Amino acid sequence: MTAVHQRLEAEGLYRRFAGRAVVNDVSLSIDAGEILCLLGPSGCGKSTTLRMLAGVETPERGVIRVDGVEVEGPLVSVPPEGRSVGLMFQDFALFPHLSVADNVAFGLRGGKAGKRARVRELLDRVHLAQHIDSYPHELSGGEQQRVALARALAPRPLVMLMDEPFSGLDNRLRDGIRDETLALLKEEGTAVVMVTHEPEEAMRMADRIALMRDGRIVQQGAPYNLYNAPVDKAAAAFFSDVNVIRGTVTGGLTRTAFGEFLAPGHADGSKVEIIIRPQHLKLDFDRNGQGPAPTPVNGVPARGSVVRARYLGRESLVEFEMEFDGTHLSAVVPGVFLPNAGTPLWLMMRRDRCHVFPAQVVT
Numbered sequence: 001m002t003a004v005h006q007r008l009e010a011e012g013l014y015r016r017f018a019g020r021a022v023v024n025d026v027s028l029s030i031d032a033g034e035i036l037c038l039l040g041p042s043g044c045g046k047s048t049t050l051r052m053l054a055g056v057e058t059p060e061r062g063v064i065r066v067d068g069v070e071v072e073g074p075l076v077s078v079p080p081e082g083r084s085v086g087l088m089f090q091d092f093a094l095f096p097h098l099s100v101a102d103n104v105a106f107g108l109r110g111g112k113a114g115k116r117a118r119v120r121e122l123l124d125r126v127h128l129a130q131h132i133d134s135y136p137h138e139l140s141g142g143e144q145q146r147v148a149l150a151r152a153l154a155p156r157p158l159v160m161l162m163d164e165p166f167s168g169l170d171n172r173l174r175d176g177i178r179d180e181t182l183a184l185l186k187e188e189g190t191a192v193v194m195v196t197h198e199p200e201e202a203m204r205m206a207d208r209i210a211l212m213r214d215g216r217i218v219q220q221g222a223p224y225n226l227y228n229a230p231v232d233k234a235a236a237a238f239f240s241d242v243n244v245i246r247g248t249v250t251g252g253l254t255r256t257a258f259g260e261f262l263a264p265g266h267a268d269g270s271k272v273e274i275i276i277r278p279q280h281l282k283l284d285f286d287r288n289g290q291g292p293a294p295t296p297v298n299g300v301p302a303r304g305s306v307v308r309a310r311y312l313g314r315e316s317l318v319e320f321e322m323e324f325d326g327t328h329l330s331a332v333v334p335g336v337f338l339p340n341a342g343t344p345l346w347l348m349m350r351r352d353r354c355h356v357f358p359a360q361v362v363t
């Protein structure tokens with residue numbers, strides 16, 4: 001029986017700069033046709049990880065395999081051109097003195113007719129066949145980006161490594177090019193690792209997201225899981241603003257103005273933070289000072305008064321000052337909802353949307 005290999009595997013990658021570990025024991029694996037986004041704040045080690053996968057940076061420790069073949073390890077270090085990886089970076093730099101066709105054909109081997117056919121196929125695919133004889137300076141930024149994509153994919157790399165590939169494009173172009181790129185990468189069945197610091201971009205592009213912080217992957221999984229089951233407060237807060245309610249644990253429970261929350265695994269007397277995203281708070285009207293009845297799903301409602309409400313386009317953001325202790329909480333409501341400042345409303349926290357974490361000690 002032949003072993004089934006992941007298209008790309010990395011185990012225990014480790015790299016220091018100036019004595020500091022900027023990539024610290026990073027492991028990941030990607031299958032053919034899968035897109036993994038390395039997501040995290042600036043300086044967390046995303047690019048260094050990608051550069052090690054590409055072979056332009058050498059890990060101090062760790063192993064990298066492409067289709068089960070070791071390309072980096074204690075005894076091997078295959079140069080970038082021997083790894084079957086395609087590279088695409090923010091400054092994708094086409095060759096200015098070469099035509100579009102020659103740019104795309106640059107990494108191709110083989111006969112002239114075969115090369116020409118592959119160039120045509122890719123330029124058709126990115127809707128640039130009419131520019132086959134143009135030069136890069138005759139193209140818009142978005143068109144140049146598509147040529148760069150065609151060039152990187154032309155030799156049919158097993159793995160595509162992309163570092164913030166869309167950040168140089170203006171917002172209007174970006175969504176279209178992202179979607180087109182995604183479709184093409186899927187069609188080609190390439191395994192992709194893409195670096196980004198934008199959660200929306202990762203959610204849009206990735207089959208899986210690896211969230212990095214301080215050189216480590218802190219959580220890895222489908223976008224839905226990272227958004228809805230964050231490992232800690234910082235992981236939750238990376239994707240959206242969050243509301244925080246503080247409490248103390250007694251007998252596996254925390255009592256708050258919103259009722260009881262389960263806090264299993266937290267020691268008696270320990271402080272916890274209950275996290276909920278603004279879009280997951282439920283609102284209800286004030287009926288002469290009466291809120292809705294408590295339920296097991298929503299807990300106890302708590303009253304607050306509107307501080308400010310803003311319309312954001314698809315949704316409205318309403319900020320409250322809560323009666324119980326003056327805490328400020330934000331709620332996002334679909335559509336237009338702009339109650340006046342001072343309006344009393346009731347807020348509820350759906351238990352399946354709340355996350356209980358140990359309180360962070362402020363030092």
Ligand SMILES: Nc1ncnc2c1ncn2[C@@H]1O[C@H](COP(=O)(O)OP(=O)(O)OP(=O)(O)O)[C@@H](O)[C@H]1O
Nearest residue numbers: 017018022040041042043044045046047048049197
């Ligand atoms: N060649 C180098 N020499 C010294 N320090 C480096 C080098 N390359 C990266 N670093 C440092 O390593 C850390 C991680 O950098 P890296 O570029 O991998 O982060 P990143 O998450 O991709 O951030 P960004 O999104 O800002 O590029 C940073 O503090 C950076 O200054």
